[in-house]
Amino acid sequence: MGKKIKKIGVLTSGGDAPGMNAAIRAVVRACAYYHTECVGFYRGYQGMIEGDFVALNARSVRNILPYGGTILQSARSKEFMTKEGRAKAAAKLKDAEVDAMVLIGGDGTFRGGLALSEEYGIPCIGVPGTIDNDISGTNFTIGYDTALNTVVEAIDKIRDTASSHNRLFFVEVMGRDAGFIALNSGIGAGAEEILIPEEDLGLERLLDSLERSRRSGKTSSIVVVSEGDKIGKNVFELAEYVKENLPYYDAKVTVLGHIQRGGSPTCFDRVLASRLCVKAVELLMDGKRDVMVGIMNNDIAYTSICKALKTEHTVNKDLLRISDILST
Amino acid sequence: MGKKIKKIGVLTSGGDAPGMNAAIRAVVRACAYYHTECVGFYRGYQGMIEGDFVALNARSVRNILPYGGTILQSARSKEFMTKEGRAKAAAKLKDAEVDAMVLIGGDGTFRGGLALSEEYGIPCIGVPGTIDNDISGTNFTIGYDTALNTVVEAIDKIRDTASSHNRLFFVEVMGRDAGFIALNSGIGAGAEEILIPEEDLGLERLLDSLERSRRSGKTSSIVVVSEGDKIGKNVFELAEYVKENLPYYDAKVTVLGHIQRGGSPTCFDRVLASRLCVKAVELLMDGKRDVMVGIMNNDIAYTSICKALKTEHTVNKDLLRISDILST
Amino acid sequence: MGKKIKKIGVLTSGGDAPGMNAAIRAVVRACAYYHTECVGFYRGYQGMIEGDFVALNARSVRNILPYGGTILQSARSKEFMTKEGRAKAAAKLKDAEVDAMVLIGGDGTFRGGLALSEEYGIPCIGVPGTIDNDISGTNFTIGYDTALNTVVEAIDKIRDTASSHNRLFFVEVMGRDAGFIALNSGIGAGAEEILIPEEDLGLERLLDSLERSRRSGKTSSIVVVSEGDKIGKNVFELAEYVKENLPYYDAKVTVLGHIQRGGSPTCFDRVLASRLCVKAVELLMDGKRDVMVGIMNNDIAYTSICKALKTEHTVNKDLLRISDILST
Amino acid sequence: MGKKIKKIGVLTSGGDAPGMNAAIRAVVRACAYYHTECVGFYRGYQGMIEGDFVALNARSVRNILPYGGTILQSARSKEFMTKEGRAKAAAKLKDAEVDAMVLIGGDGTFRGGLALSEEYGIPCIGVPGTIDNDISGTNFTIGYDTALNTVVEAIDKIRDTASSHNRLFFVEVMGRDAGFIALNSGIGAGAEEILIPEEDLGLERLLDSLERSRRSGKTSSIVVVSEGDKIGKNVFELAEYVKENLPYYDAKVTVLGHIQRGGSPTCFDRVLASRLCVKAVELLMDGKRDVMVGIMNNDIAYTSICKALKTEHTVNKDLLRISDILST
CATH class of the missing domain: 3.40.50.450 (Rossmann fold)
Structure with a gap:
């Protein structure tokens, strides 16, 4: 042949x-x-x-x-x-x-x-x-496996400080069309919420869920957001929106960007x-x-x-x- | 039920x-x-x-x-x-x-x-x-996946120094009965030889192989040894044996031990x-x-x-x- | 007493x-x-x-x-x-x-x-x-020492991908009033430019410097920006500004955020x-x-x-x- | 000039x-x-x-x-x-x-x-x-700073498993003539004992100290040993000696070796x-x-x-x- x-x-x-x-x-x-x-x-x-x-x-x-x-x-x-x-x-x-x-x-x-x-x-x-x-x-x-670990290690570091304050953290990860990184790294890092392109959670449900987390005794929450998430807001707008609606939270943003493409x-x-x-x-x-x-x-x-x-x-x-x- | x-x-x-x-x-x-x-x-x-x-x-x-x-x-x-x-x-x-x-x-x-x-x-x-x-x-x-990465990261560090000198390194990893860790981490770390319990390479073949590596232009080699390897020598004896038979090599030993059971x-x-x-x-x-x-x-x-x-x-x-x- | x-x-x-x-x-x-x-x-x-x-x-x-x-x-x-x-x-x-x-x-x-x-x-x-x-x-x-290493490790990962493409990366690090983190991590990570609150480099000089880097044969550049930098633009605006003025660059942004406060x-x-x-x-x-x-x-x-x-x-x-x- | x-x-x-x-x-x-x-x-x-x-x-x-x-x-x-x-x-x-x-x-x-x-x-x-x-x-x-962190990260991993069992770990680090690595990494990693060339603790005092650790409620101990330690035994002999004299301890050995010379x-x-x-x-x-x-x-x-x-x-x-x- x-x-x-x-x-x-x-x-x-x-x-x-x-x-x-x-x-x-x-x-x-x-x-x-x-x-x-x-x-x-x-x-x-x-x-x-x-x-x-x-x-x-x-x-x-x-x-x-x-x-x-x-x-x-x-x-x-x-x-x-x-x-x-x-x-x-x-x-x-x-x-x-x-x-x-x-x-x-x-x-x-x-x-x-x-x-x-x-x-x-x-x-x-x-x-x-x-x-x-x-x-x-x-x-x-x-x-893919390396990128997942890079994201998880980053969120672990954020968790250290999250557990010391009463805070809400939004972490934007890669995945324009697919939420695989967000979903798996979110589970791996124990995120409270995971927003992916394939599932439109809706802003209302996000607020409800964060509210529920807080009432269950959680003093801080981490939300992993896929960059291709279809919720209609970028991660900074999302943080602003939540701050306005859940004022007891101090929302912070991390954009991992190309860190996810590198590393050993x-x-x-x-x-x-x-x-x-x-x-x-x-x-x-x-x-x-x-x-x-x-x-x-x-x-x-x-x-x-x-x-x-x-x-x-x-x-x-x-x-x-x-x-x-x-x-x- | x-x-x-x-x-x-x-x-x-x-x-x-x-x-x-x-x-x-x-x-x-x-x-x-x-x-x-x-x-x-x-x-x-x-x-x-x-x-x-x-x-x-x-x-x-x-x-x-x-x-x-x-x-x-x-x-x-x-x-x-x-x-x-x-x-x-x-x-x-x-x-x-x-x-x-x-x-x-x-x-x-x-x-x-x-x-x-x-x-x-x-x-x-x-x-x-x-x-x-x-x-x-x-x-x-x-x-298992974490242990593999722990071993690979350790060998990567050894490789840094291996590539700077003309050296032979023996790294003992866990696996009393099974060579899974040795085999996969050895491939992941690019080891020149991998000794596992399931396969008796034999001392002669090890020497041959190291000799061949050297002649092919490699200036250093890393051998991953499963602790349960049946070659009949512990990793220190193995290093001594090779040093005696291949005197141009300066053989060094690392025993990873319980490092492999820990880590995030x-x-x-x-x-x-x-x-x-x-x-x-x-x-x-x-x-x-x-x-x-x-x-x-x-x-x-x-x-x-x-x-x-x-x-x-x-x-x-x-x-x-x-x-x-x-x-x- | x-x-x-x-x-x-x-x-x-x-x-x-x-x-x-x-x-x-x-x-x-x-x-x-x-x-x-x-x-x-x-x-x-x-x-x-x-x-x-x-x-x-x-x-x-x-x-x-x-x-x-x-x-x-x-x-x-x-x-x-x-x-x-x-x-x-x-x-x-x-x-x-x-x-x-x-x-x-x-x-x-x-x-x-x-x-x-x-x-x-x-x-x-x-x-x-x-x-x-x-x-x-x-x-x-x-x-401080831990935060520096966190930033350097992140930029190392970005460098991997920077060296594979023709890219410009902006990395925002902490330091509202003081540029110590930016300055030391920037040197540690080999950043091409470091923008700190204590020194107003000016937008013109930044463009000049990036232009010079490119002409000297560098195919990519990393700019570390202290969050308190007084250049009058946030890191996203800065990236946009550079893209408009140096169109051959594809500028990307990373915001490290609270990652820098955590970690072992x-x-x-x-x-x-x-x-x-x-x-x-x-x-x-x-x-x-x-x-x-x-x-x-x-x-x-x-x-x-x-x-x-x-x-x-x-x-x-x-x-x-x-x-x-x-x-x- | x-x-x-x-x-x-x-x-x-x-x-x-x-x-x-x-x-x-x-x-x-x-x-x-x-x-x-x-x-x-x-x-x-x-x-x-x-x-x-x-x-x-x-x-x-x-x-x-x-x-x-x-x-x-x-x-x-x-x-x-x-x-x-x-x-x-x-x-x-x-x-x-x-x-x-x-x-x-x-x-x-x-x-x-x-x-x-x-x-x-x-x-x-x-x-x-x-x-x-x-x-x-x-x-x-x-x-030096990198080597210290390499040792500390290794001992952190051992500590994970130490805290899960009742164990005694000996970790050999570099330093033929000087105990700087052992002393600083030992403090950094929270070792129970640190053996360095400059100070001959003596075998009796080591046993006493380990005995005291155990009575104070510690379920495990880590001993950092400088390769140049003058206690007259290599790290494997040391582990054997302690096991014979303090039989309730299960002593394990790690030899870090050239890992300490490498890494980013x-x-x-x-x-x-x-x-x-x-x-x-x-x-x-x-x-x-x-x-x-x-x-x-x-x-x-x-x-x-x-x-x-x-x-x-x-x-x-x-x-x-x-x-x-x-x-x-």
């Missing part, structure tokens, strides 16, 4: 995620193990268009495993979304004699790979690397990245293409990239219930 | 694990949510025998979620292994009007629960809390503990007994305690292979 | 700071060591007014050393600022037979102690506990708290009063509370210079 | 310490700021002998600030201790047109610099970089390294030589290297007293 793979390219694209370096390292070391050449493109598809790449051997990825970010840098390339951009990229790939690509990123990354494969016949394997955990065909994306990856993310990327190289060697490798029920599995793109964010309703019970 | 549950007892037993407090909190809050009384026994079965317990309400477990250890303390009770010990314990349970127990710990803990149920008809639900991840019926035990639990362990323990209370309310709740393929599931006790440590051979490839 | 001290009270007041528990522990253990009784008042002066206190012995402070927050809770009491409030507080102290107080907090806390001493003759010793490091008579306040104290803060508070108790036993204990040139020293209140924030100009040199 | 400095060399030597990268970065950036060339020698004096160096500009040290280890690697060179070795090194310096050196390390490093200066007239400035804090002429060495430097160490190394370059530009820059009473100061070598480890007796009081 197709010609022999002699040189594999790798890139990271989209919002960066902890564990991308672990992923690059695994691609490079697997290539070395199987005596296949490997090159890395800088700044995602933009580097591909510009022919900005580097040859990578086993020693090139020495000691990158523990570090956040990506040595290949990540970017979003508008040019690659045009036919002309992709033509340039394909030409550069041909010049560089790259036979196949491993693409580490989210759904935008995979869409790019699909176009490259359909239009220019380049075999591509996608690896889900994003903190948002919003990709079909895998239970976990690389970076957790063991979970490192092992996940390692397993997925070794498999990605092996799939290419075996003639597979246009699939995404993921982890399903604790086993490495692959699905067609087309299917992986049909992301539906179905929030685990049971976690909402658990959160309610635990904030009793 | 059985009488109505009005009061549930909870205890932690065996070697303690990060997330035990998160587990206790979830039991207590779930009881509060379902208007069921809850008491906690100190020092595992020993506190049960001595009638050393405390009533716990939703506010009793305020702010314990982020902390390692267990507020109920954990212990191994020799007395409870005797018929007389268990008779005393059962009598104390009756006095305290405890209708059912949630037991957080490892296989020893579950064995105790089974005896209590069979001999005295006390409904028991087991929750797997141990860093060793060696329990059947669950993909993950509470505390990761988000993964907190969410796992929360979900398992809410379910444990709900199962008791529903009339279930003598089962262990676990997580299988990302869903909460339960199996009979008898089955959970038949632990077989089958190491994931694929991980050994991945480790080999990545240390290229 | 004065009657024999048989019972010492302790409280934490004002914004809480990591290390306050270490400080309480040291007061309590020193009292136990010197066979003096000890009581702790909850919620600062408010608990004193309400007679809300607890007897503390050596075992009461078991295991609190590593934890952020304060077991006695901290608060700002408006009532205590009135003569009536202080009269109530003094009466409660008399009822409780408290002979002297150790007061852990910032300048507001010390002002309260001075009033108590002058109006009711209660010997008071102040201990500087605040993350702001803005107290005269001590080189370091308890909590560093070794430095724990040892500082321990040394200062043992000394505070010993000073009271020796008949001293109305002084603040601090650390000056690596030695424990004390100054009159009156003098400690005359805080002048003189920023270390040399650090500004160092920051300039290092962001070359 | 001497010819104009046009090119400065930098190296790290001896046992590595967190903050060495921050130090290298500050040397390089200060050179760039002052339009002076800079080269870095690999593996300390060994790289100097071999002419193994690299030109460093402001961008070469991008993003190294947060990382442990040293990008220049550190080593101990036996060859440099010979006259022949130093002759080779001096010749290489001349070839490379290096006019002066900044030497980051401990007393061995400084001794090397002094020889280089005396024998070959190379101006040298020493910067104290070692976790041991055992250098005269500076209150703090680079890396604390803010304190980064700021210290930055300040010292900017000053080192400025001193060279000003014609100073053969001095060590240090921090004395919160100010940057310098002393002759000769004086810095006359290290006397005078342990702060007051800290021993504080430790006694706090373990009440």
